[in-house]
Amino acid sequence: MSSAVRIERETLIGLAADARAIFNPPGQIPPGALAGERVSRQQGRGMNFDSLRRYQLGDDVRLIDWQATARMRTPWIRLYNEEKERPIFILVDQRRDMFFSTRVQTKSVAAAKIAALLAWRSYHDGDRLGGLIFGDDAYSLHKCRSPAGTLPALLDDIVRFNHQVADNYPEESPHPLTLVSMLRHAITLIPAGSWVALIGDFHDLDNECDALLAALRRRGEVSAFVMLDDLHLRLPSQGKLSARYEGREADFSLSPYLQDGIKQNITARLSDQEKRLTRLGVRVNQIVVADDLLWQLQKGI
Template identity: 75%
Template sequence: MALAPQARAIINPPGQIPPGALAGERVSRQQGRGLNFDSLRRYQPGDDVRLIDWQATARMRTPWIRLYNEEKERPVFLLVDQRLNMFFSTCGQTKSVAAASIAGLLAWRSLHDGDRLGGAVFGDRDYALRKCRSPTSTLPVFFDDLVRYNHRVADDYPHEKPGALSLAAILRHSLPLVPAGCWVALISDFHDLDNECDALLAALRRRGEVSAFVTLDDLHLRLPSHGRLAARYAGQETTFSLSPSLQNGVKQSVTARLAAQASRLTRLGVQVNQIVVGGDLLRQLQQGV
């Protein structure tokens, strides 16, 4: 509930027309001729013949065309990763908590804008899918999904092992529920981005705008040059000594991986927003969205 007023600070998501192009609190995506009938007028040379109203033309014995209002509704579909790999951070909040908070802000934004809202929240074993419906009806159940999966990933760690539900699988299950003209926000660390994901993201991109919110911890930028570092994952523990060369190697490796990931998504037409989970999420969303 505390995120509701903060969400008003997020403006002009991807795919929107520049401010001032349309009236209203938030400009919205133009969708072709629109679907809302407005009025009839006489046909003029150069008009699209597909707009001719044949009944009115037959009745008036001269060509008339149908005019439509511009469609201002833009469905929003949020995919939120709450798998075991998201339960990680070295300061502040975990990636799973940051992902849930980002989803909450974007969901409230859809309510403020009156956009239809749908989404998928997924863990290692299963997922919850919601069709795009009125935000007033979708928001409570979507938030319930977020809370349930977010608590479960914390409760399962460290006993649970990463499951078989891949990013490609959740994209495949979600694709039929994403309507044309939709804005899709995918919130994950994208650790298992693969060729199948590329094909599915390309299919989503053909239906509308797609944004990737890549959650990451910036430890690689904060590593000291000396000392000992302890790491634990899936029941395995290790410690090792840091050195300037190792510090630099870790920094270069992680930076290169994130850059390659961003380049791969960008080539698919996906807008990439890298979110540092220890930073101010709202400020990063304002800068990226």
């Protein structure tokens, strides 16, 4: 089957070098902010409480522990350790609705590549890596662990689920998995302070998803990578348009009125989706599957 509708493991492995060109995920200190060869993964204050010691001349008074000072009747300060780690959790949708394309590659293939690029970036940075890959009737969950141990299994699952959606199309699962059910499974295993990357088309985003995403956002950074085909922006004003879905085909004539209606409808849906996610504090990256994926990550992440 064509690489446009089916990803191979060799392709995902080949993205390792490209991943080095991706900027740091949201919440990380930008390049150049600290001395050193690579960017530190500090978050917020970037510090964890370590111990107490007596105040010494020149110490920052903001570090004084007033409870200990009152108890000991002499100034004591709090000492901190640098927080050197930022867990990365990647959730990848490989359901039937992702098996769509008008050119270059399907949304499912593009999503697989985006996930691999982000996973490789995590590997290069030494961040703990976890993820959840799901199709219509099954999913695979990986806890946040060492990227060297997690990455091979994560890539294998991305390939496996990507092949399943291509092999099983257009068969419909009797009880398809939902985005909200996957978020429920994932949220308990995502450590506080994580960066969460959600990759899919978000076609079943609902109020329950909103609540779970808001809870995730209170615990860390969340980015949504919305996979889309830009056909609505490329429609001619007239002519014949053919469509195929679940083995059924249809032809219809385009008119300027119909073209404008399709464009406005899809543009409004994507805009509403973006506003909804943004209100929850989620950073939204709309990814056009036919365009250069690495460039879009560099521009928007």
